[in-house]
Amino acid sequence: MNRWRQSVGEIQARQRQVTECERAQVALSKVTACFQQMASSLGSDSDGSSLREELAETRALAHKICTGLHRRLLALLAEGEQGQEREHVERMWVFLLTGLETFQKDLKKVGSLQEFFPLTQRKDRDTLVKTGTSGGALEIAARVATIQTPWLAVEDDQIPDMKTQISKMDSLMQEMLQRVNVPLWSVEAKQEAWVEDIKDEPDQDETLEEMMQVELVSQEGTTSNCCHHPRCKLGCILCLLN
Amino acid sequence: MTIRSNRDHGQHYRPRMFCLKKLQELVVGMQDPKNGVKGSEQKLNITVIPHVMTGQDIASWIANFFKMDADEALAMGTMMVAFGYIYPLQNHRKLVLKADDSFYRFQTPYFWPVQKWLAEDIDYAIYLAKRNIRKKGILEPYEQEHYNNFNKWLNHKWDFIVLQAQEQYRAGKERKKADRVVFDCQERAYWIVNRPPPRTHSAMDHGLSRLIDPNSEEEQTYDQYRRINIFLEQAIMRAKVKSSVSLGAFVKYITTFKNHDPFLSPCLPSNPWQTDDSTYWDINTRSVEIPTKMRVERWSFSFFELLNDPRGRADFKVFLKKEFSGENLAFWEAAEEMKWGAADSMKEKAETTFKTFLAPGAPRWINIDGRTMGLTVKGLEHPHRYVLDAAQTHIFMLMKKDTFYRYLKSPVYKDMQKKAINPEPHNFSEAQLEQNARNRKPGIDPIIIWQQEQEEKAKAAAAAMPVDVKQMMSKLDRKK
Numbered sequence: 003m004n005r006w007r008q009s010v011g012e013i014q015a016r017q018r019q020v021t022e023c024e025r026a027q028v029a030l031s032k033v034t035a036c037f038q039q040m041a042s043s044l045g046s047d048s049d050g051s052s053l054r055e056e057l058a059e060t061r062a063l064a065h066k067i068c069t070g071l072h073r074r075l076l077a078l079l080a081e082g083e084q085g086q087e088r089e090h091v092e093r094m095w096v097f098l099l100t101g102l103e104t105f106q107k108d109l110k111k112v113g114s115l116q117e118f119f120p121l122t123q124r125k126d127r128d129t130l131v132k133t134g135t136s137g138g139a140l141e142i143a144a145r146v147a148t149i150q151t152p153w154l155a156v157e158d159d160q161i162p163d164m165k166t167q168i169s170k171m172d173s174l175m176q177e178m179l180q181r182v183n184v185p186l187w188s189v190e191a192k193q194e195a196w197v198e199d200i201k202d203e204p205d206q207d208e209t210l211e212e213m214m215q216v217e218l219v220s221q222e223g224t225t226s227n228c229c230h231h232p233r234c235k236l237g238c239i240l241c242l243l244n
Numbered sequence: 245m246t247i248r249s250n251r252d253h254g255q256h257y258r259p260r261m262f263c264l265k266k267l268q269e270l271v272v273g274m275q276d277p278k279n280g281v282k283g284s285e286q287k288l289n290i291t292v293i294p295h296v297m298t299g300q301d302i303a304s305w306i307a308n309f310f311k312m313d314a315d316e317a318l319a320m321g322t323m324m325v326a327f328g329y330i331y332p333l334q335n336h337r338k339l340v341l342k343a344d345d346s347f348y349r350f351q352t353p354y355f356w357p358v359q360k361w362l363a364e365d366i367d368y369a370i371y372l373a374k375r376n377i378r379k380k381g382i383l384e385p386y387e388q389e390h391y392n393n394f395n396k397w398l399n400h401k402w403d404f405i406v407l408q409a410q411e412q413y414r415a416g417k418e419r420k421k422a423d424r425v426v427f428d429c430q431e432r433a434y435w436i437v438n439r440p441p442p443r444t445h446s447a448m449d450h451g452l453s454r455l456i457d458p459n460s461e462e463e464q465t466y467d468q469y470r471r472i473n474i475f476l477e478q479a480i481m482r483a484k485v486k487s488s489v490s491l492g493a494f495v496k497y498i499t500t501f502k503n504h505d506p507f508l509s510p511c512l513p514s515n516p517w518q519t520d521d522s523t524y525w526d527i528n529t530r531s532v533e534i535p536t537k538m539r540v541e542r543w544s545f546s547f548f549e550l551l552n553d554p555r556g557r558a559d560f561k562v563f564l565k566k567e568f569s570g571e572n573l574a575f576w577e578a579a580e581e582m583k584w585g586a587a588d589s590m591k592e593k594a595e596t597t598f599k600t601f602l603a604p605g606a607p608r609w610i611n612i613d614g615r616t617m618g619l620t621v622k623g624l625e626h627p628h629r630y631v632l633d634a635a636q637t638h639i640f641m642l643m644k645k646d647t648f649y650r651y652l653k654s655p656v657y658k659d660m661q662k663k664a665i666n667p668e669p670h671n672f673s674e675a676q677l678e679q680n681a682r683n684r685k686p687g688i689d690p691i692i693i694w695q696q697e698q699e700e701k702a703k704a705a706a707a708a709m710p711v712d713v714k715q716m717m718s719k720l721d722r723k724k
Contacts, residue, residue, distance in 0.1 A: 096400055110361075131352060
């Protein structure tokens with residue numbers, strides 16, 4: 003009886019760990035997506051020291067998530083069960099590997115961009131490319147701040163230097179490939195091919211194509227009567243017909 | 245994770261594009277607040293997006309900066325657009341610079357084409373997924389095809405791709421509207437450059453990929469330095485020709501062959517590739533009766549030319565027959581046959597050649613010096629393709645220094661020069677050209693040409709065989 007209860011406890015603990023890792027996965031995606039949004043402003047005229055600080059904090063967060071996830075997944079895999087559980091963990095393992103690879107690429111890009119556009123002197127701002135963006139990273143930083151992972155508060159590493167982070171990720175990936183024998187191609191995707199997003203809010207989003215169409219018309223100067231209500235798609239069509 | 249092993253001999257790396265760094269410097273130069281390109285604002289419904297330029301501004305700035313004229317500046321600008329440093333806002337699929345009011349904007353450095361950063365498939369998959377999430381059914385057919393392929397081949401990364409696309413979409417929504425529009429434009433332009441739609445010209449089209457990564461810094465090991473040293477030492481020891489000498493040879497060649505080159509001087513009667521009239525080929529076949537004047541003139545340039553042209557060789561043979569010294573040329577031809585012949589016929593060819601030309605008392609004994617004769621005979625014990633090479637060279641020089649000049653002064657040659665025709669240049673009108681194009685027919689089948697050659701060879705061989713005295717006597721007897 004005791005033994006059975008123990009194993010139930012074990013299973014529950016394991017389940018908790020797996021859900022922890024899943025949440026961490028989502029968090030990793032969030033962090034990398036926000037990192038990319040911020041990195042796209044590097045070198046443009048909305049670049050600044052605040053952006054770079056935000057970038058550094060974001061990548062530190064990513065580093066924490068990555069290392070933590072790696073450790074936990076390794077522990078889960080080492081337990082060596084077979085069956086559906088193991089498949090799930092393997093899926094997460096491959097997810098982590100892909101995420102690390104993509105994030106490392108982004109890091110390298112950001113590193114060389116920061117070298118190419120140093121902001122140490124006043125006149126360096128003259129070389130920044132005028133891309134038309136105005137805002138910085140503030141909104142994205144707010145989103146980053148909402149990211150939580152279970153072990154964030156617990157572990158307290160320092161923010162690693164860019165180069166060391168890249169090399170650490172490199173070694174992490176190498177270790178992942180060599181240590182655990184998970185063939186990458188054996189993992190099947192859970193997501194469908196043509197996916198739609200879960201709609202959190204009503205869709206106010208005009209697509210780029212529609213917006214650019216309207217822009218063309220407005221240059222000809224025939225939109226004085228058109229209402230500029232963002233939802234008024236009919237109005238825009240009328241503009242096009244004019 | 246892309247795994248590459250040592251046994252992977254595939255070519256995966258994009259070759260170096262040297263213009264990218266220079267274009268980067270140019271783009272940075274364009275940003276100068278005092279001397280750079282003037283930008284203005286773009287009004288888009290209610291939002292205003294700064295930093296848009298007209299094509300005319302960019303073109304004139306480039307023309308001013310480099311001191312070039314307008315056409316070159318336009319070409320330069322188009323190159324910048326094609327590589328993705330500037331993107332057009334209207335007609336985003338066509339990457340050209342138009343010198344008018346059309347709008348352009350600078351691409352953010354994150355999306356610049358840099359030698360080291362490769363636009364990977366996984367990023368493209370994320371981008372396509374993101375666009376599909378934003379609005380279903382907006383992907384073009386070629387994009388849909390790519391997307392389906394990615395689902396198939398990147399299936400193990402698919403979870404990551406979809407999740408990342410969703411997160412990127414949500415992160416993008418956080419930004420201000422103007423910035424969001426700009427970012428979307430930038431990303432779209434980036435992917436049009438790096439994954440061009442089908443049937444478009446792309447500046448990133450680099451041909452074959454390379455085996456070695458040009459971005460990786462090669463570590464020079466001790467062994468590599470040692471090999472470089474050996475190579476350089478050998479290069480120093482090599483025999484060299486003075487450039488004045490070799491250039492002189494070039495100049496001489498060009499002056500002699502200038503009129504015979506079909507690119508440099510018009511081909512008589514007319515270039516068949518241009519006018520679709522094959523008279524030129526018909527009058528210059530291998531065994532034509534009367535060659536053209538140009539051809540005959542070419543024979544006088546060098547002995548090599550004479551021998552190479554089959555009609556010239558035939559003529560030379562006629563001359564040699566008159567002089568009763570045909571064995572040299574026959575030996576030369578036998579040596580050529582050996583060089584180009586099939587491997588299994590080597591032995592018999594060697595034997596026949598020896599019997600006919602080299603053995604003491606042979607019917608067509610050639611006169612080569614003792615040393616060469618000794619070498620050749622020794623080599624014929626173990627015959628290979630080039631065993632007659634030394635003798636052939638000797639005979640060639642002999643013919644060149646002696647017989648060739650006699651040939652050029654001989655009545656045979658002079659006769660040929662007089663007989664040679666000089667065709668009139670064709671002067672086709674447009675209508676005639678079209679008719680020629682319609683009347684094109686295929687030429688003689690090369691198999692037929694080969695058969696004709698074989699027949700000629702057989703005839704020549706039969707004629708050259710040593711006369712069998714007994715047969716002659718029997719013929720005479722029969723006649724009696």
